[in-house]
Amino acid sequence: MSSNIPPVAPIRFDTREGRSLLHSLAQKCLPYDPHDLSLDVTGHILEQKDVFLRTACGAGKTGIIALLAYILPDVCNRSALVPTFTPWYNKDPVILVLCPTDTLELDIEHKLKSMGVQATALNLEILKKAQNSEKQGAEREIWDAAKSSRVILLSLELLSGDRFHQEMDLDNPASSFQTCCSILIVDEVHMVWLWGPQF
Incomplete structure (x- = not known):
């Protein structure tokens, strides 16, 4: 039939x-x-x-x-x-955005949050301020926020460093970040050549 x-x-x-x-x-x-x-x-x-x-x-x-x-x-x-x-992507996708400057990261984070998007900026300066903060667990809160964000704005220094790899468990193919990270955006992509051939 x-x-x-x-x-x-x-x-x-x-x-x-x-x-x-x-x-x-x-x-x-x-x-x-x-x-x-x-x-x-x-x-x-x-x-x-x-x-x-x-x-x-x-x-x-x-x-x-x-x-x-x-x-x-x-x-x-x-x-x-x-x-x-x-x-082709995870049903709970994470977008990783590489930014050339800390100021640009914070600006994009602010704009995304004003649009209702869960976004976290991560760079060495932010982590240093958290480490020097009197608030107990301030740095841990930043990493926890990043792990639950839809968009992570990241400096190149953190991307190429050990700390980001450890926190996001990048050596584990089954880690939530590994399975959810779906898109890489390089803001101001013309800066890539300045970052060197290891990029």
């Missing part, structure tokens, strides 16, 4: 139809209407494409991080809405 139910046409998020779907999802979870640029970048990332974005300061790069932070888990939770899409 044959079925008269037509097959579901696959939806690609890097098409006009996919961008329209992302826009409708974004309107449900973001406190603002996302730029077309943000939707385009998010669509390409969902389709497992690397993205190199060159744009002016203030053009909405932080908004892209916020959109990804909301959309990735939302798409996983709405599998019936996009039945042809198989998420």
Whole structure:
């Protein structure tokens, strides 16, 4: 007995139809209407494409991080809405953002938090202040916050140091960070060549 139910046409998020779907999802979870640029970048990332974005300061790069932070888990939770899409990332994804300066890290952290995104900035200066704080366990609180954040903003010094590896249990393939870390964003990517060939 044959079925008269037509097959579901696959939806690609890097098409006009996919961008329209992302826009409708974004309107449900973001406190603002996302730029077309943000939707385009998010669509390409969902389709497992690397993205190199060159744009002016203030053009909405932080908004892209916020959109990804909301959309990735939302798409996983709405599998019936996009039945042809198989998420390639963890259902509780973490986004790691490398920043060239501490000031930029803190600025992005502030903006993301104002949009309701769980974000934690980690750099040597923040950890040093926590170590010198009179508040007991201040440094531990920072690491715990990072482990429960959707977005971790990280300095290159911490990424290449032992402390981050130990705290995030990077030698253990089954660690929660290893299984959840889904996207790496390098902010101000033109700085990479200054960071050296070991990057």
